[in-house]
Every structure is written in structure tokens, then in C-alpha cells.
Amino acid sequence: MDNKEKSFVSAVVYAHNSGKDICSFMEMLINELEKNFESSEIILVNDHSTDGSIEMVKDICHNASTCSVSIVHLSYFHGLETAMNAGNDLAIGDIIFEFDSTLLDFPADTIMNAYKELLAGNDIVGVAPDKDESFSSKMFYRVFEHFTGTKMCSERFRVVSRRLINRVNSVNKTVPYRKQAYLTAGFHSKILRYKQTADKSYVKDKAEQKNRSKLAVDSLILFTEFGYRLSKFLTISMMIISLFMIIYSIVVYVSAQPVEGWSTTVLFLSISFFGLFAILTIIVRYLQLLVNLVFKHKRYCFDNIEKITK
Known part of the structure; x- marks a missing residue:
């Protein structure tokens, strides 16, 4: 003893x-x-x-x-x-x-x-x-x-x-x-x-594997700047695409070779909304984690x- x-x-x-x-x-x-x-x-x-x-x-x-x-x-x-x-x-x-x-x-x-x-x-x-x-x-x-x-x-x-x-x-x-x-x-x-x-x-069984994968994503968002940097990258990408579309529209107008703008507009809006909703998804995830930390003792x-x- x-x-x-x-x-x-x-x-x-x-x-x-x-x-x-x-x-x-x-x-x-x-x-x-x-x-x-x-x-x-x-x-x-x-x-x-x-x-x-x-x-x-x-x-x-x-x-x-x-x-x-x-x-x-x-x-x-x-x-x-x-x-x-x-x-x-x-x-x-x-x-x-x-x-x-x-x-x-x-x-x-x-x-x-x-x-x-x-x-x-x-x-x-x-x-x-x-x-x-x-x-x-x-x-x-x-x-x-x-x-x-x-x-x-x-x-x-x-x-x-x-x-x-x-x-x-x-x-x-x-x-x-x-x-x-x-x-x-x-x-x-x-x-x-x-x-x-x-x-x-x-x-690990399926339930545990799914839980640990979710934990990995939550940890990256909560403890790192991964979410912020991803949203920043998406925002910059959207700006570049927007700038390109503006220049493209000006060139088409100056060259006097007008084309149908429907497909271009739809493509631009689709890409823009895709990036916007990606950013909103990250923000919503942040808010969900904060709510869990603050209220769920x-x-x-x-x-x-x-x-x-x-």
C-alpha cells in the first residue's frame, strides 16, 4: 500500500x-x-x-x-x-x-x-x-x-x-x-x-463517424479563421467576376456588336447569388455555434x- x-x-x-x-x-x-x-x-x-x-x-x-x-x-x-x-x-x-x-x-x-x-x-x-x-x-x-x-x-x-x-x-x-x-x-x-x-x-459506426466529421467542421469554424477567410475569398471572387462582366459589357457595347444579354445576366446573377448564399451559410453557422455556447449550459x-x- x-x-x-x-x-x-x-x-x-x-x-x-x-x-x-x-x-x-x-x-x-x-x-x-x-x-x-x-x-x-x-x-x-x-x-x-x-x-x-x-x-x-x-x-x-x-x-x-x-x-x-x-x-x-x-x-x-x-x-x-x-x-x-x-x-x-x-x-x-x-x-x-x-x-x-x-x-x-x-x-x-x-x-x-x-x-x-x-x-x-x-x-x-x-x-x-x-x-x-x-x-x-x-x-x-x-x-x-x-x-x-x-x-x-x-x-x-x-x-x-x-x-x-x-x-x-x-x-x-x-x-x-x-x-x-x-x-x-x-x-x-x-x-x-x-x-x-x-x-x-x-x-466507428455511421453515427459516430458523422458526429466526428461534424465536430471537425465546427472546430475549424469556432477555433480558427477558416470561415472568415473562406467568406473573404468568396467575396473577392465575386468582385473579380463583377468587374469582368462590367468590362465585357463595355467592350460589347463599344464594338457595336450587341448580343443577347439574357444568358450573360442569368449567369452573372447565378454566380453572385451562389457566393452570397455561401457567405450567409457561414454566418448562420457562426450564429448557431454562438447560441449553443451561450444558452445551452x-x-x-x-x-x-x-x-x-x-
């Missing part, structure tokens, strides 16, 4: 149709927390799983002794960020491990390595595989870094301090994209790389909270 860490730690785990991976993952996590910490808790956020994976993992959770395990059942599919925010709101640990999936391709001791890096003076330690992420993720992070100057990568999990969580929550009523909110909070951060123990990839709905262990 004397060799165990005194800090109370929480582990928030996201689960949505995790299949058989969740059993081996939870078994590993419970074992590591009980082996290294005197007091710990696991909050498993069940984001409306329909594959029976949550029922499969309950027997493993019942075997926990010093680690408290709770399962938060969300009443309908909320998506990764909202579900993890729900878990973080319930976590009481001084240090919080955030597992965005139950994919287990890292050595078990990586958990304690990340914890030690946090104690070394960091408030957020991201844990990422040493190989490159998927093409879509790589492109997203490149665009994000280009517009914000913030370097990010696909993390398997992260460990954050309580003071970082408190800082982010005091600034934002809701946290639409935790990674960016953490990195802009002003605290020290570090990325810890590991060599994958298995050649696995996280398989709690965007998740509990079905029930099931206490597995005392």
Missing part, C-alpha cells in the same frame, strides 16, 4: 458500440489503477450503445475492489465531446484520464508514464501512437495548425490536472472541442509517444447512473 500513489485519480472512458475491445480494455484499466493508486474511480460513459458491449463488461467491473466503477447511461446518442463532458462533470479526481475510445494498442505501463509526465510539471499530457494517423485526421490537424499555430495529433488518451479542468470550465460554459480548449488555457502540455503493441484501428441527458461498485 505504501508504494501506491496517494493522489485520487479519475478515468473517464467513452464507449459506443465498442464490441469485445471494451472487456480487455476495462480489465487492463482496473488492474493498472488498483495496482498503482490507493484511491481511484472509473466513469464509463455509455453513449447509447446497442451492441450489448456494456452488459458484457459489467462482470469485469464487479471484480474491482479498491477502484470505484460507475456506468453513465446516456438516454440517446450524444457524440464523443458531449459524452466526455458529461463524464468529466461527474469525475471528482485531482487528476483525470480521458479515454476517447476503448482501443487497446498501447502498453499498460503507458498510463503511469503519462501520469509521471504530468507530475513533472505539465497540466496536460497527450498519449499518441508513433505512427501517422489516418489521411483525413492528418489533413484536419494540418489545416488546424495552419490557422491557429497549435500543433496537435491523434491521441489515444490524455491525462489532465484538476486545475486545468477548472480553468477551462470557468471560461467556457460548454467545451465543444476539449483538446483545443486545453491547449489554449495557458498551461504546460506534452505529447508522449508509444510504440503500438497491436496493429489495430478504431472502427448542459447539452446531455442522463437516462440513469448505475453504480457498479461502492
Whole structure:
């Protein structure tokens, strides 16, 4: 007991149709927390799983002794960020491990390595595989870094301090994209790389894939100048087209070779309205995000909270 860490730690785990991976993952996590910490808790956020994976993992959770395990059942599919925010709101640990999936391709001791890096003076330690992420993720992070100057990568999990969580929550009523909110909070951060123990990839169903794609677009609009620059580009393009049409009309008039103007007018109006509505779409998206941030303090709905262990 004397060799165990005194800090109370929480582990928030996201689960949505995790299949058989969740059993081996939870078994590993419970074992590591009980082996290294005197007091710990696991909050498993069940984001409306329909594959029976949550029922499969309950027997493993019942075997926990010093680690408290709770399962938060969300009443309908909320998506990764909202579900993890729900878990973080319930976590009481001084240090919080955030597992965005139950994919287990890292050595078990990586958990304690990340914890030690946090104690070394960091408030957020991201844990990422040493190989490159998927093409879509790589492109997203490149665009994000280009517009914000913030370097990010696909993390398997992260460990954050309580003071970082408190800082982010005091600034934002809701946290639409935790990674960016953490990195802009002003605290020290570090990325810890590991060599994958298995050649696995996280398989998302259609609902989760759609949610993460929407999250990527929302994050680019909310945290970067992507929307502004796109609208600026469209505006300049419209001006150039307008100028070209003016010059074209003058040349036709001066050359005394009049042509039917209906098709030209329709083409010009079509392009102009296309650009105008594109700009309006971006503005409307901005307003929608602002409304969500200002008025929707709690965007998740509990079905029930099931206490597995005392």
C-alpha cells in the first residue's frame, strides 16, 4: 500500500458500440489503477450503445475492489465531446484520464508514464501512437495548425490536472472541442509517444463517424479563421467576376456588336447569388455555434447512473 500513489485519480472512458475491445480494455484499466493508486474511480460513459458491449463488461467491473466503477447511461446518442463532458462533470479526481475510445494498442505501463509526465510539471499530457494517423485526421490537424499555430495529433488518451479542468470550465460554459480548449488555457502540455503493441484501428459506426466529421467542421469554424477567410475569398471572387462582366459589357457595347444579354445576366446573377448564399451559410453557422455556447449550459441527458461498485 505504501508504494501506491496517494493522489485520487479519475478515468473517464467513452464507449459506443465498442464490441469485445471494451472487456480487455476495462480489465487492463482496473488492474493498472488498483495496482498503482490507493484511491481511484472509473466513469464509463455509455453513449447509447446497442451492441450489448456494456452488459458484457459489467462482470469485469464487479471484480474491482479498491477502484470505484460507475456506468453513465446516456438516454440517446450524444457524440464523443458531449459524452466526455458529461463524464468529466461527474469525475471528482485531482487528476483525470480521458479515454476517447476503448482501443487497446498501447502498453499498460503507458498510463503511469503519462501520469509521471504530468507530475513533472505539465497540466496536460497527450498519449499518441508513433505512427501517422489516418489521411483525413492528418489533413484536419494540418489545416488546424495552419490557422491557429497549435500543433496537435491523434491521441489515444490524455491525462489532465484538476486545475486545468477548472480553468477551462470557468471560461467556457460548454467545451465543444476539449483538446483545443486545453491547449489554449495557458498551461504546460506534452505529447508522449508509444510504440503500438497491436496493429489495430478504431472502427466507428455511421453515427459516430458523422458526429466526428461534424465536430471537425465546427472546430475549424469556432477555433480558427477558416470561415472568415473562406467568406473573404468568396467575396473577392465575386468582385473579380463583377468587374469582368462590367468590362465585357463595355467592350460589347463599344464594338457595336450587341448580343443577347439574357444568358450573360442569368449567369452573372447565378454566380453572385451562389457566393452570397455561401457567405450567409457561414454566418448562420457562426450564429448557431454562438447560441449553443451561450444558452445551452448542459447539452446531455442522463437516462440513469448505475453504480457498479461502492
